[in-house]
Amino acid sequence: MPQVIVKGSKIHYLEFISRKPGRNLPIVFIHGSGGNAGPWQKVMEGLTEDYTSLAVDLPGHGGSDGEGMKSIAEYSNFMKDFLDALGIERAILGGHSMGGAIGQDFFIRYPRILKALLLIGTGARLRVLPEALEMNRQMAFGEIPSKFYPWGFAESTSSEIIAEGEREWAKTSPQVRYYDFLACDQFDIMGEMEKIRVPTLIVCGKEDRLTPVKYSDFLKKNIAGSRIEIIEGAGHMVMLEAPQTLGEKILNFLESL
Numbered sequence: 001m002p003q004v005i006v007k008g009s010k011i012h013y014l015e016f017i018s019r020k021p022g023r024n025l026p027i028v029f030i031h032g033s034g035g036n037a038g039p040w041q042k043v044m045e046g047l048t049e050d051y052t053s054l055a056v057d058l059p060g061h062g063g064s065d066g067e068g069m070k071s072i073a074e075y076s077n078f079m080k081d082f083l084d085a086l087g088i089e090r091a092i093l094g095g096h097s098m099g100g101a102i103g104q105d106f107f108i109r110y111p112r113i114l115k116a117l118l119l120i121g122t123g124a125r126l127r128v129l130p131e132a133l134e135m136n137r138q139m140a141f142g143e144i145p146s147k148f149y150p151w152g153f154a155e156s157t158s159s160e161i162i163a164e165g166e167r168e169w170a171k172t173s174p175q176v177r178y179y180d181f182l183a184c185d186q187f188d189i190m191g192e193m194e195k196i197r198v199p200t201l202i203v204c205g206k207e208d209r210l211t212p213v214k215y216s217d218f219l220k221k222n223i224a225g226s227r228i229e230i231i232e233g234a235g236h237m238v239m240l241e242a243p244q245t246l247g248e249k250i251l252n253f254l255e256s257l
Helices: 038-045 072-086 098-109 132-139 158-170 174-186 190-195 213-222 243-257
Strands: 004-008 007-018 027-028 053-056 092-096 114-120 200-205 227-231
Touching: 004 072, 007 038, 007 072, 027 072, 027 098, 027 200, 038 053, 038 158, 038 243, 053 072, 072 098, 072 174, 092 098, 098 114, 098 190, 114 243, 132 174, 174 190, 190 213, 200 213, 200 243, 213 227, 227 243
Parallel strands: 027 053, 027 092, 092 114, 114 200, 200 227
Antiparallel strands: 004 007, 007 053
């Protein structure tokens, strides 16, 4: 994986170069809580005919230095520094779950940078169940063993895909995961949705239990001109469960702009 220095820290990212360089703006993907760039790989491979795409390991995640951050706003400001470090002045931003929160907040802070938003398995508010938050706190501080739970997957998802999700989950420390969940729990821009005025694709797995379809319906109703796509047979981890379908939805949306 390539890396770039952002404010003195080594930040890792994935990059797939378009077969038609210079034709379109790059797509920059942001992972969810406790995640990393890896789960975007199959989606990105399907975009290379027309788009260069990047997926970042946020600070403290995957192969990046740092300890993670404590708020969505801090992650948004990091993304601005990351784009600046790569010399990217304008882009399409795609975010999953916490990454979608970062994408929304980023547009409100830096609206001129984005041509479009891709909001995947996310919402305008991301409350975390108190029981889940407390369990992650206990894992973070060693009070209970760290354990993977497949809540992010549809019931029909294969054991191989779930195992892949677990391998990616293990690349980030339980402390960073916990603070990500805290950042999500504090995120709420339901009263600011009128500020998001950019072409937006909203995607949700039909069986998403963590950010259910009603979250995406709210985004659709409150982001003018947005498009919504529901993917059958997928849960929250739609980029692992249905990467080809997700890639096709993204390409169709971007071709319509």
